[in-house]
Amino acid sequence: MTAPVSPAVPVASIPGVDxxxxxxxxxxxxxxxxxxLEVVDHHDPFIAEASGHLAAAxxxxxxxxxxxxxxxxxxGWNDRVVDAAVGVELTHLASLYHDDVMDEADLRRGVDSANARYGNATAILIGDLLFGTASSVVAGLGAEAVRIQAETFVRLCAGQIRDDRQTLDAAPASAALAGDADDPAAVTAYLQILADKTGALIATSARYGAMFGGCDAATVRTLTDYAERLGxxxxxxxxxxxxxxxxDTSGKTPGTDLREGKATLPxxxxxxxxxxxDARLLELTRGPIEDPDDLAEALELLRGHRAMGQARAHAARVADEARVLLDGLDPTPAVDALRALVDGVAERSV
Known part of the structure; x- marks a missing residue:
């Protein structure tokens, strides 16, 4: 039997929920x-344990x-909404197994990452298995759900590929991924990566909920657009x-993006x-940072730099766009909760 799936996050974590x-x-x-717990289980005890490792965390x-x-x-929710929710969560979990291999991360959710625990090859294969399991669950929701899942998966992978190829090299192959942050093309390209690798699956999460919760087509579109910005x-x-x-507080290894030389917004x-x-900070962030002391120095310098405030302000602007989309829906406790969810996500960056 697989490791038990941990209890869900309390809905009370969203302030002001009815x-x-x-x-x-x-x-x-x-x-x-x-x-x-039912769909991740497997008759092979090792596969069951490895498949449930991150879910149990x-x-x-x-x-x-x-x-x-x-x-x-x-x-409201029903069995089809539950299966849709399981499908998106399993897709997300599968991507984490792959991400940790690419990032060479040691921690995920406060426990050993899958690659640290099982090795890279097994972590990749378990991720593939979970993608397959997610697809099997979604297949029970009909052809339209399968098409949406496939399109979402393509966007997720495309965004991850572009993110993985992005470096801070002084003369990268794609100027649009490395230019001045004041250059609209650079920021647009960066935000498109985020929309694909993270926003697409979060958008599909809301889209499925709206679809299988009986919303009309216009509401489905609004919630999908809202959720992509939220993502x-x-x-x-x-x-x-x-x-x-x-x-020790985040459960993840800090500085992973800096170590890999990825040009995040800060x-x-x-x-x-x-x-x-700022010469030393610019020198350190020109590419991947292999030396642990250099990584610690880069983190310290960037934490105290005004660029962090600029990036937080940008996140706040996108959060405002998400809130405005909800203004077109009839006010209900669920819409209020979705608006509060934006606030909670944005506050994580403060």
Whole structure:
């Protein structure tokens, strides 16, 4: 049997959630956790244990929560909404197995990463297995759901490929990925990576919830657009936390992006500086940082740089765009909760 899937994140973590809505969504999250335990199980004990490793470690369960909340804008969650939530969460978990191999990360959710625990080859294969499991669950929701899952998977992979190829080299192959942060092309290219590698799956989470929760087509489109922007804010917050957090509080290895030489938004803003005092920071962030002492120095310098404030302000602007989209929906407790969710995600970057 697989390791037990940890309890879902309490809906009370979203400030101001209506009590009745909170109870319904909490029940839905319990149903999602039970269904995940069922579909991740495997007759081979090792495969079962490895497949459930990250699920058992917990996590925010942000995507299934969003699926359930979006369904509540319509008629509420049901078995199809639960399966949709399981499908997006398994797709997310599968991507984490692959991400940790690419990042050579040691920690994920406060425990050993899958690659550290099982080795790179097994971690990749377990990720593939979970992608297959997600597809099997989604297949039960019909051809349209399968098409959406496939398109989402393509965007996720394309965004991850572009992100992986992005470096801070002084003369990269793609100027659009490395230019001045004041250059609209550079920021646009960076935000498109985030929209693809993170926003696409979060958008699909809300889209599925709205679809299978009985929302009309216009509401489905609005919630999909809202959630893609929410996903960009979510990733911007993660990128800021990669600089600002400590391993003992975040459960992740800080400085992963800097170590790999990825041009996240704080670094793009830092690279616009002409202040001689920033010369050392610019030198350190020209490419991958292999020396642990150099990485610690780069983190310290970037944490104190105004570029962090500029990146946080950018995240706040995208969060505002998400909130404005919700203004077109009838006010309900579910819409209020979705608006509060934007606030909670944005505050992670503060």
């Amino acid at each position: 009590d009745a809505l909170q109870a319904r969504v909490a029940d839905g999250m319990t149903a999602v956790a039970a269904r995940m 917990g996590g925010k369960r942000f995507r299934p929560l969003l699926t359930l909340l979006a369904s509540e804008v319509g008629s 960009v804010v979510f990733q911007l917050a993660d990128d800021l936390l990669d600089v600002a957090s400590q391993a 670094v793009l803003y830092a690279r616009t500086s002409t202040d001689p005092a």
